[in-house]
Amino acid sequence: MSSGGELQIVTFGLGAEVFAVPVSLVREILDYRETFRLPNGPDYLLGLTDMRGQGVTTVDLRLRLGLPASAPTPSTRILVVDVPIGDRVLMLGLVVDRVLEVCSVATDQLEAAPDIGVHWPSDYIGGVFRRAEGFVVLVEMGRIFSPDEAGVLDRPAAAA
Template sequence: MSVAGELQAVTFGLGAETFAVPVTLVCEILDWTETFHIPNGPDYLLGLTDLRGEGVTTIDLRRRLGLPPVAPTPSTRILVIDVPVDGRNLVLGLVVDRVLEVSTFDRGQIGAAPDIGVRWPSRYIAGVVKRTEGFVVLVDVAQIFSSAEVNALHASAA
């Protein structure tokens, strides 16, 4: 990728792996709290999280990526993000194992998503950055949720 400039991203961990989403998509980072359960949703739909009186649809990002679920710990966080889908922004809460930091990546250092060797579909990956301590996977949140899924999530939440 030969795009000039920098990308600021919030990095977070799922298991031993490090992921990131652009800081421009992140509205808030919340401590873990139990969600209000919504019946009949997909297994990764945890329910609604109260954000100053508004219900935010909250999903387990581990399950959505096909990783095994884990019990929440004191480090578990909910990343409240704006997901651009079908020309509109939808607010979702992503449950992650831990939030690490805000990092700045040189766009020229962001490599393409590998087609093999990862446990989730490569269309979910916007790019990969090699750092001395390992790789950071940039998540394409718009690809993780198809329009049909987003509509189903919001129908379940309503």
């Protein structure tokens, strides 16, 4: 990223942690609703959410990132995002605990993902920046799902 620029982001919470995705990838923010369940998928695949007549494959981002499951609350939202994977873009609904804000961060404030010296699935971290409340992790959406997983996630929406 070039120094001196700004990145528009949407911040959201999963438990006590705060994450962010570029605003350019966010299509919509929906109130949480139960999904149409799909059998035999990975544990984080919740099912399909109706978005104005279109079936959106919906995943529990907490489970996908290795966090414990949590019951939905009135603050729970579905972040509908475009996930660039390989040569295609997959539209996914990500269930998050709460959406915090749309804001901007100076690109020169982004730090690389910390090396903590142990095996930890941190490939999805595009960078980390500090806020008064603590750290915010910028999620690299294209790295959360492998191409094989993307194929599994793309099929339910196609079948809807």
